Amino acid sequence: MSDTTTGPVLAADGRPLKASLNRALRRQKLRAMMLIAPLLIFILVSFVMPIADMLFRSVENQIVSDTLPRTTALLPDWDGEGAPDDMIYEALARDLAVAVEAKAHTRLGSRLNYERTGISSLLRKTGRGVDEIGETPQDVLEGVNDIWKDRDAFGRLIGTSEWVDAINAWDGEDSSTRIAPEFNANSSFAEQFPGTTSLYASYVLQSVSEEDNPLGEKPWPILFHVLAQELPSATPPSDVPEELALALREAATALDGVVLDDPRAVFLDIDDDWGDQGVWTTIQTYGPAYTNGYFLNSIDMQKGLDGPEWRPENEQIYIVLFIRTMIMSLTIMGMCVLLGYPIAWLLANLPDRKANMLMILVLLPFWTSLLVRTSAWKVLLQQQGVINDVLVWIGIVADDGRLQLINNQTGTIIAMTHILLPFMILPLYSVMKTIPPSYLRAAKSLGATNWTAFWRVYFPQSVPGIGAGCILVFILSIGYYITPELVGGTKGVFISNRIAYHISSSLNWGLAAALGTILLAVVMLLYWMYDKIVGIDNVKLGG
Incomplete structure (x- = not known):
């Protein structure tokens, strides 16, 4: 037996009294927490979460960068004078081609229209004409080799054989109940044709989001446009199917001297506002994923190229x-x-x-x-x-x-x-x-x-x-x-x-x-x- 004068005081069950008291206190706190848990959950759901959502919405601006990722990545380097260079128009053409298929350009227009009236109608109007970019090289390639008329030509050219087999198997079953296989690009092709690979990845993502097989859908004309731009400086990889490698070589020869579509000219032909510096300034200003623009608008200010500035007096309310x-x-x-x-x-x-x-x-x-x-x-x-x-x-x-x-x-x-x-x-x-x-x-x-x-x-x-x-x-x-x-x-x-x-x-x-x-x-x-x-x-x- 232990010495009762020096050992710990024991409870009736033989445990140390201090440990038993702490255990009882923990049980009491747990019971108390269980009693107030419904009230805490109610407060969290009905009060804390709505306030947190309100705070997030007041600075959230991801729709611009998500819809125009290529354009917003280039616009920070623009000096804000006049219209941007051809590279930014090219990036906008690729972004809008994806956005129009996803019908995201209308939501983007609504967002930017809060800052500059008229952008919403401009984007809707542009969405009806942006698909013309790429029709010229598409006609040339399809005239040279019938393989370009096949709907799976780009998929077999850019994707790996494993991905091609996986996406066909996914489509062969009930695609609505299964997750589509992630797109896997041929690394050697992606190295030579990065723009085509990136745009085709967006095409695949949009197709599977609609539960369609990208190998069975008609490719966007702008894919031919981007491929034609990269062909002169690229070397067709050796690990693509032979008939497609031959088609690439024939395409390079056929496109020699062909004048490709000019995105800047196409956009300006759709609407002269694409040459307006104010439109591009608005996209540049509200390109980041998070913005203080809503708060500035709330105190009658606005974001400018040089920082916050007051709105015109007749707009201050x-x-x-x-x-x-x-x-x-x-x-x-x-x-x-x-x-x-x-x-x-x-x-x-x-x-x-x-x-x-x-x-x-x-x-x-x-x-x-x-x-x-x-x-x-x-x-x-x-x-x-x-x-x-x-x-x-x-x-x-x-x-x-x-x-x-x-x-x-x-x-x-x-x-x-x-x-x-x-x-x-x-x-x-x-x-x-x-x-x-x-x-x-x-x-x-x-x-x-x-x-x-x-x-x-x-x-x-x-x-x-x-x-x-x-x-x-x-x-x-x-x-x-x-x-x-x-x-x-x-x-x-x-x-x-x-x-x-x-x-x-x-x-x-x-x-x-x-x-x-x-x-x-x-x-x-x-x-x-x-x-x-x-x-x-x-x-x-x-x-």
Whole structure:
């Protein structure tokens, strides 16, 4: 037996007591984690992940580099003066040939059209004519040797025999349930014809994405164009099939002196805008996979060749909207405090029967649709509406001088104050209900007037309720967009209305994400300032 005076203290099961305690604590923590796991998962899925996705979308710009990989790789070397050289037009022709087959050029056009109007239609128009590049060498090669008419000619020439067999086997079975074999190029051919090999790899990837056998599809004309460009300086490899090696030698002889298609001329013939420096500058500027362009647009700036620059004055709208949103939200919050404080005081001090009836009236708007309440304000506030009719009837305003209460900031403030007022009253009521009436009686018995007793005794104890109500009303108001959209017109809308427009109408999700991120940052900054000035610990919802 061990010495009990020097050995570890043991539990009933013979384990060291310290280890048993640690094991029990781990089990308790694990049980606690299992209890809160559903809530954590819900918060992660419904709150953290959407915010992370919004942050990513606000800087993500991969569609340009993914759709035009060859072009964006060359454009950084362009000096930005005039139109780029022929090499960049050549790269654009190859990229667009792939993009048109994948129908990605329209999505690319939509993205770039956010930065420069007209690029979307330019790319759609170009997509209908870019397939002409390569028809000249294709006609020559097919006229020299019929092997070029075979749809598998490029596959047998560029791919390894193992890949040819594998892709045919994949197509011979149910290709929709199997992963297509990865394209494997003949290394000696790829060394002599790198451009043709790269473009054919894109052709294979596009074909198998549509569950088609690339050896059974008609090759793109631009493959003949790139092959014809590389033939004069290349040596046909010896490890390709003999009939294809012969066809390559015959092609080199037949193409001697043939004028190949000029991508620059083809693009300019499709549309003169391909000679516009601004189009190429836009592609160059937004070529990187990640961009700060959305954030610059959110503060009325844009990316320029020399760095960020201000947009023209007639295009600057977002800073005005941010300022308007903050001012109107603070105004609505202040109106709710002025109107909600006396109502909450009545609720807290009236007899229960009367207080309950008043509380029903406070909660009644929650039982009515937000859209119905907003539409009702449209009826009340219009120039021929109820409010103006009453004012004219009692003689406060003339019939020809009716007040403009809708489609402006006034209408938005009135309607949103009514809608958000309960969110101010309820926190105030819950705090005021906990203030003992005896405090005021004690202050009056010591000689304080009604005003002094209220201001020095009652009001300080209700401040936590004011803080809670202000936070609720302010945060809710800056995110509202239905009410400002219906009653605000052009001068009473918030930044949230612009975010909703970019999500649902213009589909510029990147700009919407950037605007939302800035709005979130502003709210967090104001929350931090409130905590430093007032103290978040002073915010209470009761007790």
